[in-house]
Amino acid sequence: MQMVRQLEFALFDFRIHREYDPQQGARIYETLEEVRRQVAVVKPPVWNRFAHGFSHIFAGGYAAGYYSYKWAEVLSADAFSLFEEQGIFDTDTGQAFLKEVLQQGGSKDAMELFVAFRGREPEIEPLLRHSGITG
Structure with a gap:
């Protein structure tokens, strides 16, 4: 289960960096939900705001590098x-x-x-x- 969770994080990271379109906006939560539908073993509650604290994807040179x-x-x-x-x-x-x-x-x-x-x-x-x- 831990491996699948890490794959979820990596796919989310890749997709938000690869698919960002200024015309559409960030689509952060839509992208995260699409990834979760594909790979998540356990879906978090709707109110969960994981992406707000997932600093790896924007800090310390990790952009699209979580994999x-x-x-x-x-x-x-x-x-x-x-x-x-x-x-x-x-x-x-x-x-x-x-x-x-x-x-x-x-x-x-x-x-x-x-x-x-x-x-x-x-x-x-x-x-x-x-x-x-x-x-």
Whole structure:
């Protein structure tokens, strides 16, 4: 349920930044209700004004970037899955993570670092498995 809630937030964020039209106005609540009809597990009461306090979408450089929380979980779970495959304390895997990711820091694009470590682009299956959604 938490994952679906985070997806709701991310979709709402994307849509209000992508679809804003000054001629129509912000349509904040209409957009939020459309997203909720698509993905919400539990609909909040009509009087709820969640959007008034959802500062992530306008503050601190997060505009249309709320999805990055879930994307970070995808990367984390997939990177950790290599440790699961090779053994949690496998020295070679730990050294590869150190060399290909940690030591590189921000010197290269994050996707490039991930692929260098994992040998492929990220997959969602490890996150779904770690979240108990798949076996």
